[in-house]
Amino acid sequence: MEVTIVGAGLVGCLLACFLARRGHEVTLYERRPDPRRAGAGGGRSINLAISERGVDALRRLGLDREVLGAAIPMPGRMMHALDGELTFQPYSADRGHAINSIGRAELNRILLDAATAMPGVKVLFEHRLTGLDERTGRLEFGSGATARARVVIGADGAHSAVRARLQALPGVDFRQEYLDYGYKELTIPPRDGAYAMEPGALHIWPRGRAMMIALPNPDRSFTCTLFWPHDDLAALDTPQRIRARFAAEYPDAFELMPGLVEHYQANPVGHLVTMRCSPWHVTTGEVTAGLIGDAAHAIVPFYGQGANCGFEDCVELDRCLDETGDDFAAALELFERRKADTDVIARLALDNFVEMRDKVGSRLFLAGKRLEHALERALPGRYASRYELVSFSTTPYSEVERRVTRQRRWAAATGLAAALLAAGLTRTARRR
Amino acid sequence: MEVTIVGAGLVGCLLACFLARRGHEVTLYERRPDPRRAGAGGGRSINLAISERGVDALRRLGLDREVLGAAIPMPGRMMHALDGELTFQPYSADRGHAINSIGRAELNRILLDAATAMPGVKVLFEHRLTGLDERTGRLEFGSGATARARVVIGADGAHSAVRARLQALPGVDFRQEYLDYGYKELTIPPRDGAYAMEPGALHIWPRGRAMMIALPNPDRSFTCTLFWPHDDLAALDTPQRIRARFAAEYPDAFELMPGLVEHYQANPVGHLVTMRCSPWHVTTGEVTAGLIGDAAHAIVPFYGQGANCGFEDCVELDRCLDETGDDFAAALELFERRKADTDVIARLALDNFVEMRDKVGSRLFLAGKRLEHALERALPGRYASRYELVSFSTTPYSEVERRVTRQRRWAAATGLAAALLAAGLTRTARRR
Structure with a gap:
C-alpha cells in the first residue's frame, strides 16, 4: 500500500521505518532541506532525553544501539542551590536506569539514514504542504508540486499543516494552550577539554518561578535551557542586565558560560504549547488522513516525554495495523484509543514544570x-x-x-x- | 481614524454604526454578495431571539423600534408533551417581558441599511479575506484585491479568517469544541392563513436526548429546528423513516408539516460549536487586529444569547473607546476583560441544552x-x-x-x- 507521511522529523522517520517493514511504499515530504547536507539550518535544537518508551520503539527496529551510542546516560538530577550546593537525586531505585541525553539534530540524522535505507521509502525535502483535500487525497506543496494519496499521515509537529486542514472540518475538536513561559538555549562549553560539570546527570537550577536545566553533549559541552516567564526573558535587554541576573541567580553556572551575553542576545525565544485534537483522523470514501506525534498531541517538555511519546505512537499504530490487517482507516480508528494516554502525559508534563522549577529544591x-x-x-x-x-x-x-x-x-x-x-x-x- | 471590519453580518454592521457615530471612517469587507439584492444566497437562517442585551444595544443607535417592529414577542415557552398536552411557562414574573423572534436575514438587512446610511461607512461585498499580515496591516482578498489598515476588527463569525491568522501566532490560546448534535431546519406553514400554533411563544418538544423548537415568523409560519444527535439525523434516510419518527415523537407537529419529507431531505445539517480564544487582539507596532462577536467567542444557541452577546460586545467596545480616547490598541486591551463574561454565557448556553431538551418537561x-x-x-x-x-x-x-x-x-x-x-x-x- 502507498502511504504518504508529511514531516521527516523524528516521528515521521521512525514511522516510515515501521511501515516499510510492513511492506508499504512510503513517501515522506519534508519542508526543510536535508539536514544531513552541510549548511542545513537548525529547526528546534532543544536536547532530548530518550527513555524506555523511546528505546523500546528503537529496539523493535534494531536502532537502539546506534542511538544510545550517540547519547549520554543521565541516571539522576543534579540540583544546583543558590549557594552552589549540589544534590544528586537518582531517577530510580534501580541504579541501572537512566534517561539518555541526545541532540535532536543527531537523532534526526540517524533516523533519516535508517528510513532511507529501508526498501520502498522515498524522502522529498523542501516540500512544504500548503493544501490537502481530505476527500480526494490531493496534496499541494509550496513549490507548486502536487501529489495524490489514499493514506496521509501528518507527522509534521505542533504546527502541523495536516492538522490545520482537519481542524477546519466540522466535528473536529481542537485546543492550543500556551504557557506564559518561553525558553532560550545557552551553552556551557568544555573546560580544559573536559566536562565543566558532572556529565552523568540532568542539571537543574530550580528558582521558584523560573529555572534553568543543562544536558550533557558528547562534545563535552552542555546545552542549557532557560525556562523563564516571557517578561523576564524580555527584561534582560543589555549585557549588564544579563550578567547581573545570572551572577545573582545562577552564580556557579555563570562562571562556566563565557559566551553568555552573546548567546543570550543571538538565540531566539521558544514557546511552550500544549495542543489537543480529537479525532486524530478523518476517513472520506477511499481517503484517510490522520495525525501522529506532536501533530496529534504536542506537549510541554517537562517530563522529557515528547519524543518518547511520539515513538510509542509508532509502536501503537504498528500494533493497530497488526490488528486490522493493514487497513489504515480501521487502524487509525483503533489508534484513537491512545488519546486516553496522551491526555495523561500532557497533564503530567504541565504538572512536572512546577515540580522541577520549584519543588525539587x-x-x-x-x-x-x-x-x-x-x-x-x-x-x-x-x-x-x-x-x-x-x-x-x-x-x-x-x-x-x-x-x-x-x-x-x-x-x-x-x-x-x-x-x-x-x-x-x-x-x-x-x-x- | 480609519477602521476595517471584516464581516458585514449582524455584529459587523452594528459595530460599524457605533464606530461611525464616533466619527471613524469604517470599511466593511463581506465575503458574501449583498443580501439585499434579489437572489442572494442564504447563509445561516436559524431564527434569533433578541432580548434585553440586544435591544439595549439597538436602542443606543435608535434602531430598536425598527427591529422590534419586524419581530414577534415570545413571553414564554410552550411545551409540547408526547400526548399533545401543552404547558405554557412564562419566561419572567413580569408579564411585560418577552424575547423577540426575528429572522437572521431580515435583521441583517435592517442593520446593513443602518450601517450604509451612516456617514463614512463603506461596505465591500464579495471580498473574502484570504490573508492578513498583523505586522503591516496588509489584507488580501480572494478576488486578488488588497488593502492596508492600522485597525482590523474581525466580526467574521465562528470560522473567522481574522482569528485564523491570530491563532497562528505564538501565545494565542484557542479551543473549539463541537457537540455530537447537529441541527436541521423545518417549517410549519400557516393554516388557513393563520398561525397553526400559538404565536406568542417559543415552542419546545423536549424529548430527552433530542428536541425540536419552533419560533414564529411574521408571515405566520414557524421555523422549526431539530437538535438531534448526528447519528439520529443521518438514520432517517427514507421518507418512511422520516414520517414514522415524527409521527411517533412529534405527533402534533407532524400534522402541521405537509412539507416535512421534502424539507428534511433538502436542508443541510448544521453544526454546534463553542469556540474560545485568548487574547482577542494583537498589537504589533502601529497595527492592531482584534476580534468581536462569534469570531471571539462562538457559543451554542441554547440560551438565545449568541447575537445578544455580540451586540453587547459592541456596546462594551464603544465604552472602552470612551475610556481610552479612541485609542484602539488600548481599547481592545481593555475589552479583553469581557472574556470573563463571554466564558460564563458559553457555559450557560451548553448547560441550557440539557435543560431544554430534558428537564423542561x-x-x-x-x-x-x-x-x-x-x-x-x-x-x-x-x-x-x-x-x-x-x-x-x-x-x-x-x-x-x-x-x-x-x-x-x-x-x-x-x-x-x-x-x-x-x-x-x-x-x-x-x-x-
Missing part, C-alpha cells in the same frame, strides 16, 4: 523521593513511583495513573508509608 | 420555575432568576452568576424558599 520533596525509592526496593515489582513507570517502563500512561492512585490509597491504608519513611531517612542518614 | 422543574417567579414577585429588585438576569437585564454575565450564587445561599440559609415554594404552589393551584 525542597527537603520535603527529597524526603518523599527517598521514601518512594525505599518502597520500590522493599516491594520490587509491587510498588513503583510515577517517574519510574513513565520513564522506565512501557506501561500505558493512563494505566500509570491508575496504578499510582491505587498505590497511594494502599500505602495510606496500611500506614506502611510512615514506617518506611522513617527507615528510608535513617538509612540515607547512615549512608552519608 | 418535568414537574419538579416547573415547580422550581414557579418558586423562582414567586420569589421575584415577593422580593422585587432583590431576587431575580438567572433567566431573568440573562435575558431581561444588562447585568454582566459574570455578575449574574455571582448574584445567582449569593441568592441561592441566602435562600437556603433563611429557609424562605420552602415557605415560598408552598405559597407559590398553592397560588398556582388556585389560579387553575
